[in-house]
Amino acid sequence: MDAESTGSTRDSGAPLIELIGITKRFPGVLANDNVSLSIERGEVHCLLGENGAGKSTLISILSGMTVPDAGTIRIDGVETEMDSPRKALDLGIGTVYQHATLVPTLTVLENLILGNTKGAKLNESEGLRRLDELASILGADVDPHAVTGDLALDEQQVIEIIKALWKGKAALILDEPTSMLTPAGVTELGNMLQRLKGSGLGVVFITHMLHEAIDMGDRVTVLRQGSVAGTIEPDELASTGPERLRDRIVEIMFGEEATELSDIAEMHVDASESRSEHAPLTGDGSSEERIHSVGEPILKLDGVSLGPSQSSHGLHDINLTVAEGEILGIAGVGGNGQKELAEVLAGQQSINGGQIYLRHHGEFKRITRLGVNSRQQMGLRYLSDDRRGEAVVGTMSVAINLVLKRIGEAPFWKRQIIQAAEVRRNAEAAVRDFDIRTPSVETNISKLSGGNIQKVILARETTSGPRIVVYNKPTHGLDVRTSLAVRERIRQMARDGVSAVVISNHLEELLDLCDRVAVLLKGRVAGIVENGPNAERRIGDLMIGVIAS
Known part of the structure; x- marks a missing residue:
């Protein structure tokens, strides 16, 4: 049965897609627990929930990648076995995965x-x-x-x-589609969804951003610990004000913890309004204290250049300085040199011109030709944006991934023999301190949700003596609670004197975290903006080349 052939047998009054009592278990994890929901034609159905709430498993089932242990799937009222991706495609269900x-x-x-x-x-x-x-x-x-x-x-x-x-012909599943888009791109996506709805397409829209769910959704369902915690129907969405909707969704998502999370910037329907009230944030809410408490310069880039490629602008005459305890943001429309800058700082790419200096033992050392390991030993750490492909080894355990960059070092190795007890103790401490949700420290890290993988990477890169950390999209794809934890970790380390370079597509995140924001445009620094009044507008102008530095 394909998307066209269902037309003669379908129930015209039935939802486009119905999931009834969907249950899926993995070893040690109940991913979906009796989940029931429907997707209507001409409707955007938003799914919200923390990392590990079951959203990815549900998408995998609907797209034919995973077969449920129990439950029923109906397409146009017809019960269907979604037993392969080809079956889903033949039924007109297209999916954009987070990875x-x-x-x-x-x-x-x-x-x-x-x-x-x-x-x-x-x-x-x-x-x-x-x-x-x-x-x-x-x-x-x-x-x-x-x-x-x-x-x-x-x-x-x-x-x-x-x-x-x-x-896609009948339904489109979007797993956090805006996480890599510019604000203009998000607006364009919203316009596109309106046109797709008009053609009768049903859309499943997975997001961590409440304002996106409220702005783009016709129906919102919240998953919590594998189950449906609640659904806001179209009538309620249409008749309720944005702030009240926000409070309602937060209440469904977090229950008794909703009050303590209510002031997070991502929770606000209008992010720019929330920033004006709350950002830039520090430990005590005083941006002035943090800006004035930074120390001497620790990292310098002097005329750094990297040749362009077919798909990259490269880097051109980059001059940047980062002080001890400073959080420097890097903004820009995707593809303007952010990835190249991150990899150059980490030592993964060799530059064609200029010099890079890192202060070590009280004096600047030239690290231009040093590799990743040497820079790491000097205290420069890197969190890649490609968590599953680059930052971890999916076939290895959580415990081993936590010591991947310390192979051969005491106390985890002794006379070239791994000390399993020490590795396990280190992993158990990280799981406790970073709230890593895993069945066991011996679980393959590929089994964890994206948020928990990021917590593992954060634990590995921000412990054992970091002095400056380069974060490439540190909260990409993370839920509100995990994003809050990551940001607070960056702030706390800055208060302790550890510098940060934060590369992000989310301007709200940079304004929330950073002392200054440098904007990349076609591989060049278009300008550097001090965080404060009008910073958002000035950064936005630089991103699209409206004003010169």
């Missing part, structure tokens, strides 16, 4: 055409026409001949959205 599904060695166009041809030959002209059509809807500038693996993660996510729209 990349593209083939990195193929071009953008080849990825999009792959699996969408009726013969052995790829129809390039038709593919280019379709790509141009969908790119226009998204407002994206896409090079069809770029090699996908050379693109930054945010650029890859745009391709993922186009790929899902390419195949």
